Amino acid sequence: MKKHIYILASLLMVSGIALAQKGNLKRVNKLFEMRAYTEAAETYETKERTQEVLQNLADSYYFNVSLQKAIKTYRELFVTYGDSIDIEYHFRFAQALKGVKNYKEADKHLSMYYNRKVNTDAFMEHLEKTTPHTFTLEQLQNEGSNSDFGLTFYGDDKVAFASARNTDNPSYSWNELPYLDLYNATMTNEGMLKNIQPFSDAINTDSHESNAVFSKDGKTMYFNRTNSTRKKTDEQRIAHIKIYKAELIDSVWTNVTALPFTSNAYSTEHPALSKDEKTLYFASDMSGTLGSFDIYKVAINEDGTYGEPENLGATINTKHREQFPYISDYDVLYFSSIGHEGYGGLDVFRSNMVNGQFDKPVNLGSSINSNLDDFAYTVREKNNVGYVSSNRTGYDRIFGFAREDNMLTKYQVEGIVQDKNSQELLTGALVTLFNESGNVIQDTLVGDDAYYIFKIEPNKKYKVRGTRKAYIPQDVEFSTDSKGKVQHNIYLSLESFADAEERVKENEKGDVQVQLDKIYFDFDKSNIRKDAATTLNVLVDLMKKYPSMEVEVSAHTDARGPDQYNLDLSKRRAASTLEYLVSQGIDRNRLKSIGYGEMQPLNDCVKEDICEDEEYDINRRCEFTILN
Template sequence: MKKQTYILASLLLVSGIVLAQKSNLKRADKLFEMRSYMQAADIYETNDRTQHVLQNLADSYYYNANLQKAVKTYRELFVNYGDSIDIEFNFRYAQALKGVQDYKEADAHLSKYYNQEINTPAFIAVNEKTTPHTFQLAQLINETGTSSDFGLAFYGEDKVAFASTRNTENPSYSWNNLPYLDLYFATLTNDGKLENITPFSNEINTTSHESNATFSSDGKTMYFNRTNATRTKTEDERIAQIQIFKAEWVDGAWANVTKLPFNSNSFSCEHPSLSKDGKTLYFASDMPGTIGGFDIYKVAVNEDGTYGTPENLGPKINTKHREQFPYISDIDVLYFASDGHLGYGGLDIFRSSLVDGSFDTPVNLGSSVNSNLDDFAFTIREKDNKGFVSSNRSGFDRLYNFARQENTLTKYLVSGIVNDKNSKVPLLGALVTLFDSKGSIVQDVIVGEKADYSFKTEPNKVYKIRAEQKGYISQEFEFYTSGKEKIQQNINFSLEAYKDVEARIKENEKGALQVELDKIYFDFNKSKIRPDAATTLNVLVDLMNKYPLMQIEVSAHTDARGNDRYNLNLSKRRAAATLEYLVSKGIDRNRLKSEGYGETQPLNHCIKPGMCDQAGYEVNRRCEFTILN
C-alpha cells in the first residue's frame, strides 16, 4: 500500500512539473511576442532545450545585444537541429558572430545564406582604401553611466537634442528593463560636455517612448518618434508600433503636436529626417511593400501642410534586412544604418549621394566610425565636417561626436567599371591596365563579376589607363593627379564590340571573330603576294591602323590535293608571306601571328583527291584573319 502511494505521488509530482514547464513556456512565448526579451530569456533558460526554445532564446539574446550568449545558444541550436533550421537563423547567427569578431565562422553562415562566397576580411581591406573619409570619435561625457543616450541631432546653432533613458521615474521598458525614452535638449561645449540638459515639455514627452527628433532650418518645426500607447495583435506578435509626430514652435513653446497621416497601428514609421529646404521627410518603416525588415522611405512635405504618398527608396538603398536611422545632410547626402549591406557587424553607417534625382550605390563609412556592434543615428554638418553618431559598442547606447577628415588612402584613387557600350552588360574578364607616363605597367587587373576595378595612384603624376576585352575595341584615357586638391578619379569604360561597328567583322561557327576580305590568290606552288592580293590586304592594313590595339592571326589553308607535308609547308609559307606584307605596310610585327594549317581544316566534305570538282576544292583554299584580342 505504501509503495503504491509513493508511485502515485511521484507521478503527480512529474505531471505537475510538466504542466508547470508548459505554463512557463507559454508565458515565455507571449513575452517573446511582445518583445520582452530579457524576461522571456529568463524563462526559456529553465525549459528543456528543444528547437523552439533554443531558437527563441538565441533570438532573445541577439535582439538585446547580448551577443556572447547569443553565439553560444545559436551554436547549440545548429549543432542539435542544423538540418531543420530556417535559413534566416544563419543570418542572425552570422551577425552575432561578427559581433564577437569571429568573421571566419560568420562568413561560412553568410555564404550559405546568400548562396555566394562572402569574405568579410577582404571586404574590410578594400573598404579601408576606398571609403572617402576617416573619423575621429570621442564619447560625449555621460552623467548617468547606466542610462542609454542616442540619436543626437542639431537643434539650432548652439544646441543639440537626443533621446535618453535617464529619467528613472519613467516605467521600465520590457525589451531591456531600462526606463522609457524621453527627449532632451542641451548645450554642447567645446570639450565634449553636455550642459544644461533639459527634458522637452510634457507636450513632447509622455508616458511612452519619444526619440529621434529632427528640426526645420528655422527651428519652428519638429518631427519625432513616439511609440503607440496601445499594442496591436498581429498574426505573429503583439507589439506597440512607432509613429512620427510633428510639433510647432508657438509663442516660445512646442505646441500643436499632431500625428502624421501616413502612420498606422499596423506598422511602424520612425527616425524622421527633414531635408534642408523642408520639402522632403525621410524615415524608416516596415509598412507593407518593404523590401526587408525596415526600409528607408521619403515623403513630400507640401506647402499647404499636407503630405504626399511615401516612396520606398528602392533596392539600391534597401535590402531584405534592416535599413534605419536615415539622415539627409544639407548637401543631399543620405546617411543611414544597415545590417543588410556588407559591413563590420551589427548596424553600420553608410552614405549615398543624390545624383540626377536618385541615390547612388551606398558606401560603408569604414572602421573609424563603424564597429562590430551597432552604430547608428549619424548626423553631420557638411560645412564644418563635424557631427554625431550613436553606438552600443560599450554595452549601452552612447553618444559620440566626431571630426571628419579625408581618407588619405583614397586621395589619389582611380576606380570604375567596364561595360558593353550597347547592352550595358558588365564585361567579366576584361583586362584593365594602369600605365605611368613612360608607358610602363604600374598595375593591372582582370575584373570580376561586377566588372569593377580600383588602383591606388600617387600625386602630381600623369597616368594612362586602358581597358581591353577579346572581341572589343580597347579604350584608354590619360589623367593627372593634382597634389593640391583631392583627386579621386572615376573612369568608367564602355567598350564596343568589333562586330557591332565593322560590317566586315563576323563571328564564325566556332565563335571566333574574323575579318572578311575578298579571296586572296597565289600563283601555283608560290607564296609571293600578287598585286590583286595586295589590294585586298590593304583593306586589312587600313582596319588595323584604325584600331591600333587590334591583333590578328593570319592563317593559310590548302585543299586536299597533293602531299600532306607539301600542303602544310606551302600554307606556312603563304601565311608568313602575308604577315610580312602587312609588316611592310607599317603594321607592328608584335600585333601579328601567322599559322599554316595545310589541308587540316576544310570547310566542306572535299577531304580527299578525286572527291570534288574544281569549285569544291577552291572553297578550302583560303587565307583567314582572326582577331586575337
C-alpha cells in the same frame, strides 16, 4: 541586434508579467512574442531544449546583445537540429559571431545564407583603402544616463537627443531601462552636454519619444513616439511607432499631431529633413518594403499637406533593416543598415544623390563603424564634424567625430585637354564626369592650363567626356572597383571637325563651317528644290556621323530689293532648309535657323546697281556654321 525598440521598431509596453521558472511554455512564448527578452531567456533556460526553445532562447540573447550566450545557444541549435533550421537563423547567428569579431565562422553562415562566398576579412581590408573618409571619435561625457542616442543639431548652439535618464518613467521590459524621453542641451567646446533639460509634457509622455529633427528656424519638430496601444499582428501584440509633428508658438511646443501617413498597423520612425525642407525621409515597415525596415521619402507640400510615401528602392534597401536616415546639406543620404556588407550589427553608409537618384551605398569604414550597432549619424559637411550613436560600450552612447579625407588613398581622376593633332592645350574645353547610368555627376570648364580634376569614389564605374566647340567629343570609361585603379590620369585628345573632315573649314572670321555646293532657290521662293536636297544630304550624312554636331543654318540675300523683303525671304529660306534636315532624321534641337537678309555681304555690293550680276550672286548663299 539592438536591445532597444527604435532598432526593431516595435516599442512595447509590457509590465507586471511574472512567470514561474517552470511555467507553461505557451506563457513564456508570449513573453518572447512581446519581446520581454530578458525574462523570456531566464524561463527558456529551464525548459526542455527543443528546437523551438533553442531558437527562441538564442534569439532572446541575440536581441538583448548577450552575444556570447547567443552564440553558444545558436551553436547548440545547429548541432542538434541541423538542416531543419530556417535559413534566417544562419543570418542572425552570423551577426552574433560578427559581434564578437569571429568573422571566419560568421562567413561560413553568411555564405550559406547568400549562397555565395563571403569573405569579411577581405572586405574590411579593401574598405580600409577605399573608404572616402577617416573619423576620429570621442564619446560625449554625459553623466546621469545609461542610454543616450540620436543627437541632432537644434539651432546654432543647442542639440537634442533621446535618453533613458528619467528614472520616474516606467521600466521597459526589453532592456529594463526607463522609457525614452527627448532632451535638449548646450554643447560645450570640450564636448560636454550642459544645461540638459527635458522637452515639455506636450512632447514627452509615458511612452517612448526619440529621434527629433528640426526645421532651420527651429519652429517645427518631427519626432518618434510609440503608440499607447498595441496592434495584434501575426499573433503578436506590437505597439508601433508614429512620426509626430510639433510647432513652437510663443516659446511653447504645441499642435502635436501624428503625420497622416502613419498607422496603428505599422511603424514609421527616424524622420530626417532635406535642406530645402520639402522632403521628409524616414524608416518604415509598412506594406511594400523589401523586408523588415526600409528607407522612404515623402513630399512636404507648400500647403502643409504630404504626398504619398515612396520607397527608395533596392539600391538603398535590402531584405533586412535600413534605418536612421539623415540627409545632409550636400544631398548625401546617410543611413544605418544590417543588410549591406559590414563589420557587424548596424553600420553607417552613405549614398550620393545624382540627378535625383541615390547611387550605390558606401560603408563609412572601421574608423566609425564597429562590430556592434552604429547609427543616428549626423554631420555638418562644410565643417567635417558631427555625431554618431553606438552601443559598442554595452549601452547606447553618443560620440562626436571629426572627419578627414582618407590619406591611404585619394580617389580622383585628373588630366588635361589638348588638340589631337597640334597638341595645343584647349583652353575653355568642357570636361564632364558621368556615372555608370550616364547621369552627370560633375563638370568643369578648363582654364589656361587645360587641367581638370574630379574627386571620385570607390567601387564605381565612370565615364569622362571632353567637348569643345567645333571638336569631336571624346569619351573615356574607367573603374574604381577591385579591378580598377584608385587614381586615373586621363589625357583627353580632341580632334577638330576641320582636321577630321575635308568639307569643314574655318573662315576668316574664325567660324567653322561645313562647305557645301551652292544651294539654289527659285525666284521669290523658299521651298527646297531637288538639286538643293542632294546637296543638303551631304550635311545630313555628316551630322549623322557626328551625333554631337550642332549647326546654325543661315540664309543671305544680295542688296537688290527692299531691306525688309530680303530679310523675310532669307528667314523663310533658312527655316525651310532646317525643316528639310529635320525630315531626314536630324534632331531639331541640334539645329538653329536664322535669316540675315542683306546684312552680311561678302563683298562691297551693298547697294543696287553698283555691281555686276555675278558679284551680287556671291552674296546670295546659305551657310552652315558649326555651333558645337
